[in-house]
Amino acid sequence: MFVFQKKRKPKHQKTLSAMPFNEELSDDLSENEKIVTKIFHNCGDFIVRPIQINGKPKILMFYLEGLLDTKNLEIVMLKPLLFQGLPEGLGEITSLKQIIDQNLIPGSSFKTVSKLEKLVEGVLKGELGIIVDGEKNALLADFKGMEQRNVAEPATEVTIRGPRDGFTENIRVNSSLIRRRIRSTRLKLELLTIGELSRTDVAIAYIDGIAPESLLKEVRSRLSRIEIDGILDSEYLEEFIEDVPYTPFPQIQNTERPDIVTANLLEGKVAILVDNTPFALIVPMTFWSGLQAVEDYYERFWYTSFIRIVRYVLFNTTMYLPSIYVALTTYHPKLIPTTLLISVAAAREGVPFPAIIEALIMEFVFEGLREAGIRLPKAVGSAVSIVGALVIGQAAVQAGIVSAPMVIVVATTGIASFAIPRYNLGTALRLVRFPMLILAGIFGLYGICIGFIALTIHLVNLRSFGVPYFTPVAPQIPSDLKDVLIRAPRWADRYGPIFTFGRNKQRVDSGQMPSPERGGADQ
Amino acid sequence: MKKVFSLLICLVILTGCWDRKELNERSIWLATGWDVAEDGGVEISGQIVIPANVQTQGGGGGATGQGFFAISAKGKDVRDALQNMQAKLPREAFFGQRRVIFLGEELAKRGVKDKLDINGRSADVSLRTDIFVIKGGTAKEIITIANPLEKSPVIATLKEHQESGGRGDTAYLNFLTAANRDGITPSIPSIEITKSLEGKAAGKEKSPNPKLLRLAGVSVFDKQLKMKGFLNNEENRNILWVMGFLKKMTITIKDGGGDKSIDLRSIRSKIKPTFDKNGKPSFTVTLTGEGALTENNSGLDVTYADNLRRLEKEFSKQAQDHVQQTINKVQKEYRLDILGLGEILHRHHPNRWKKLKTNWDQTFPGTTITVQAKIKVKQIGMSGPSLLYRESEIKK
Numbered sequence: 001m002f003v004f005q006k007k008r009k010p011k012h013q014k015t016l017s018a019m020p021f022n023e024e025l026s027d028d029l030s031e032n033e034k035i036v037t038k039i040f041h042n043c044g045d046f047i048v049r050p051i052q053i054n055g056k057p058k059i060l061m062f063y064l065e066g067l068l069d070t071k072n073l074e075i076v077m078l079k080p081l082l083f084q085g086l087p088e089g090l091g092e093i094t095s096l097k098q099i100i101d102q103n104l105i106p107g108s109s110f111k112t113v114s115k116l117e118k119l120v121e122g123v124l125k126g127e128l129g130i131i132v133d134g135e136k137n138a139l140l141a142d143f144k145g146m147e148q149r150n151v152a153e154p155a156t157e158v159t160i161r162g163p164r165d166g167f168t169e170n171i172r173v174n175s176s177l178i179r180r181r182i183r184s185t186r187l188k189l190e191l192l193t194i195g196e197l198s199r200t201d202v203a204i205a206y207i208d209g210i211a212p213e214s215l216l217k218e219v220r221s222r223l224s225r226i227e228i229d230g231i232l233d234s235e236y237l238e239e240f241i242e243d244v245p246y247t248p249f250p251q252i253q254n255t256e257r258p259d260i261v262t263a264n265l266l267e268g269k270v271a272i273l274v275d276n277t278p279f280a281l282i283v284p285m286t287f288w289s290g291l292q293a294v295e296d297y298y299e300r301f302w303y304t305s306f307i308r309i310v311r312y313v314l315f316n317t318t319m320y321l322p323s324i325y326v327a328l329t330t331y332h333p334k335l336i337p338t339t340l341l342i343s344v345a346a347a348r349e350g351v352p353f354p355a356i357i358e359a360l361i362m363e364f365v366f367e368g369l370r371e372a373g374i375r376l377p378k379a380v381g382s383a384v385s386i387v388g389a390l391v392i393g394q395a396a397v398q399a400g401i402v403s404a405p406m407v408i409v410v411a412t413t414g415i416a417s418f419a420i421p422r423y424n425l426g427t428a429l430r431l432v433r434f435p436m437l438i439l440a441g442i443f444g445l446y447g448i449c450i451g452f453i454a455l456t457i458h459l460v461n462l463r464s465f466g467v468p469y470f471t472p473v474a475p476q477i478p479s480d481l482k483d484v485l486i487r488a489p490r491w492a493d494r495y496g497p498i499f500t501f502g503r504n505k506q507r508v509d510s511g512q513m514p515s516p517e518r519g520g521a522d523q
Numbered sequence: 524m525k526k527v528f529s530l531l532i533c534l535v536i537l538t539g540c541w542d543r544k545e546l547n548e549r550s551i552w553l554a555t556g557w558d559v560a561e562d563g564g565v566e567i568s569g570q571i572v573i574p575a576n577v578q579t580q581g582g583g584g585g586a587t588g589q590g591f592f593a594i595s596a597k598g599k600d601v602r603d604a605l606q607n608m609q610a611k612l613p614r615e616a617f618f619g620q621r622r623v624i625f626l627g628e629e630l631a632k633r634g635v636k637d638k639l640d641i642n643g644r645s646a647d648v649s650l651r652t653d654i655f656v657i658k659g660g661t662a663k664e665i666i667t668i669a670n671p672l673e674k675s676p677v678i679a680t681l682k683e684h685q686e687s688g689g690r691g692d693t694a695y696l697n698f699l700t701a702a703n704r705d706g707i708t709p710s711i712p713s714i715e716i717t718k719s720l721e722g723k724a725a726g727k728e729k730s731p732n733p734k735l736l737r738l739a740g741v742s743v744f745d746k747q748l749k750m751k752g753f754l755n756n757e758e759n760r761n762i763l764w765v766m767g768f769l770k771k772m773t774i775t776i777k778d779g780g781g782d783k784s785i786d787l788r789s790i791r792s793k794i795k796p797t798f799d800k801n802g803k804p805s806f807t808v809t810l811t812g813e814g815a816l817t818e819n820n821s822g823l824d825v826t827y828a829d830n831l832r833r834l835e836k837e838f839s840k841q842a843q844d845h846v847q848q849t850i851n852k853v854q855k856e857y858r859l860d861i862l863g864l865g866e867i868l869h870r871h872h873p874n875r876w877k878k879l880k881t882n883w884d885q886t887f888p889g890t891t892i893t894v895q896a897k898i899k900v901k902q903i904g905m906s907g908p909s910l911l912y913r914e915s916e917i918k919k
Contacts (some may be wrong), residue, residue, distance in 0.1 A: 074857050190574075329545070329546050330544060330545055330546070331543060331544075332619075333546060333549065333617065333619055333620065334619030334620065334647065336620075338553070338620045338622060339678075340679065341546075341551065341620055342551065342572050342574055342577050342674075342675070343577070344546060344571065345547065345551060346548045346575060346577050347572035347576035348545070348546045348547050348574075349545070349547055349574045349575045350575075351547065354545050355546070356546060444542075444543070453533075503539065519731060
């Protein structure tokens with residue numbers, strides 16, 4: 001790790017920080033126009049629209065094209081001012097106050113700003129700036145209407161049953177998707193701006209009274225420490241605020257589903273929404289939440305419990321199957337049932353490589369196929385699967401370069417790794433698999449045991465915002481185990497996770513198990 | 524960080540690739556045979572899998588040729604013989620999957636006490652292995668005989684042993700525990716060469732009437748681990764029943780009015796030692812068995828409970844008599860406690876056993892052993908009387 005720690009160099013000059021504005025707004029309209037056009041010099045999308053009233057330039061409107069709804073602007077602002085004239089009896093417009101007070105503009109959100117900096121910031125956000133002759137203050141009107149993607153089904157987290165809306169790139173839309181699910185004033189959205197140049201909106205979402213104050217404080221302080229030029233995705237934040245940077249395992253959950261965010265908020269966790277990305281962050285994350293899918297909560301608990309156990313098995317398959325295969329065939333063939341061993345031996349007959357090399361080659365090829373499958377344009381995508389299936393799967397076996405059992409093992413492992421609901425946990429596993437394989441190739445089962453112990457030690461040492469990664473298994477919290485290996489029915493799992501939800505609170509009232517004594521429709 | 528590195532280095536230095544061996548560098552032995560070599564040493568023979576012939580690869584036609592081959596070499600002991608053998612074997616011998624040990628009859632007669640140590644010493648081999656004495660033959664001979672159903676004939680013998688209710692792959696372990704205790708003398712299942720169709724000359728290997736290996740009862744050893752003789756299959760079953768190893772058995776009553784058979788599945792045995800005034804031990808063996816009536820060639824209608832009870836009594840009587848005869852034979856002919864009654868005594872009366880232990884071999888042949896059998900019919904099958912009988916002939 002010392003590689004990454006360089007000696008402290010003298011601090012670079014900060015090029016990131018916003019340029020300070022020396023000028024101040026004056027009460028002369030033409031003066032102001034000069035100032036504004038100077039600030040937005042060479043910004044091709046900057047548009048200034050002076051409006052004359054009674055022949056004299058009176059109002060100056062300016063905005064960045066594309067960030068606001070021009071059509072709306074024309075109807076709401078320009079038409080009445082230019083063609084229809086002001087309502088009778090109002091006289092001349094002398095102040096900004098008058099515009100608002102006398103409801104001259106039927107816009108929804110206005111604010112008066114006196115500082116040039118605020119004015120510029122507002123315009124950059126997509127608001128309409130209005131300056132009136134003879135006024136030192138300016139007006140910002142909200143006509144935001146950027147082109148954006150519609151709310152659609154999230155591509156990465158698909159369900160059979162359950163809501164189908166996903167986050168978009170617009171933080172306002174995203175927050176509204178959460179707000180629609182929690183119609184309470186206790187749902188709070190604290191706004192921050194991060195990124196010196198990008199000025200990205202970031203919102204900390206939580207439910208007041210449920211999310212622990214200590215966690216909130218930690219989130220706020222970690223976020224406020226970030227100094228960076230721009231934020232393009234929530235992952236940028238993730239790397240700054242996670243507890244242990246040197247681990248392949250994710251300590252912050254991400255999702256593009258508002259229902260997942262809402263469910264976690266109800267459990268007392270905190271979500272971080274970032275503008276321009278559909279992925280929201282949820283802290284703290286535990287290892288087990290990496291193995292829980294949304295659908296677990298939308299299907300009957302029997303099926304969910306079963307599928308969870310399947311997932312745990314697949315998890316271990318991903319981690320250990322190739323290693324165990326290599327270890328058993330090269331070090332401990334005694335442990336394989338005779339008939340199976342003979343089959344494996346027959347398949348390995350004539351394979352030129354040792355099992356460990358064979359496994360590494362195949363794993364490598366599989367990772368390559370997977371990567372190519374994602375990156376290739378859709379039109380060529382099918383070519384990859386054909387090449388993968390035919391060339392790697394069949395031809396290589398027939399040519400005697402790899403053995404058939406190895407192909408089966410690698411394919412099973414690959415499929416198993418995709419059965420893990422959180423994609424970033426799956427990628428971590430795929431990474432860890434390689435050292436495990438090498439350990440198995442050098443030390444056999446002994447190596448796998450060492451790898452297992454080392455991995456377990458590493459995992460239990462991880463923290464996510466102070467919450468141990470293996471909660472509630474280690475440290476063990478019996479009441480929280482109802483949602484780990486199995487999912488208890490909702491009326492039985494009455495409490496939230498202790499680390500975030502706290503004690504002495506309950507989510508579900510007691511005694512709600514349906515039964516004839518509770519009365520039915522016909523009573 | 525330094526700690527982690529030193530740990531890693533320790534891992535590499537202190538252990539290492541000590542037994543890394545690819546599967547295609549090993550020759551998988553399924554069986555080892557022991558025979559007497561002319562010079563007094565041993566001749567070791569092995570049955571080795573030919574993996575390429577066992578499995579069909581990629582659907583490219585059926586397997587060609589045998590799935591195994593046999594190899595043998597002489598030496599002073601097993602390792603010596605193996606060293607001699609390695610000169611003609613391109614791959615390292617791997618005994619981890621060895622399922623069966625064959626002992627030639629001649630070797631068994633001369634004694635195996637100073638021959639079989641390697642089976643308990645090597646970390647490679649498993650103690651869970653079947654063992655056979657070859658009745659009237661040598662291991663070398665047996666190890667070449669193919670089985671038409673199983674790719675490896677050795678697995679076939681193991682399965683034969685298990686399917687006929689024997690000790691299966693615990694046979695060697697049983698032999699070992701008997702060999703080093705006072706109250707029991709060892710016995711080893713035996714096997715012989717026969718052919719598919721009885722009474723006809725055996726054909727070639729791929730003919731419909733090939734040579735086969737058949738379970739031939741049990742061989743009796745004395746304390747010096749020298750073989751004293753054989754008991755046949757039926758006697759073997761009776762003895763296993765008393766010892767509690769038997770898993771299934773069919774009893775047939777010979778009856779003028781039509782033979783009847785019962786397939787016993789749930790078989791148990793209980794041995795109770797008692798002492799008379801002089802401190803002379805005697806044993807009561809209680810045998811129980813439950814099973815299905817699988818054949819009833821008589822007109823007896825077994826849907827009637829009375830008939831069934833009578834039938835059960837007949838079966839019990841027959842089992843009782845046969846087991847008693849076998850025990851008497853063991854007591855008189857071999858005078859060796861292969862039933863392990865001494866061990867039973869040891870367990871029930873450890874103090875008395877201390878006195879009896881020293882000359883148990885002399886006491887055993889004169890001990891009274893009473894056998895009681897209780898057989899229950901649990902299922903009678905699809906019909907009451909045989910369907911071939913007319914109404915008037917049926918005994919109700």
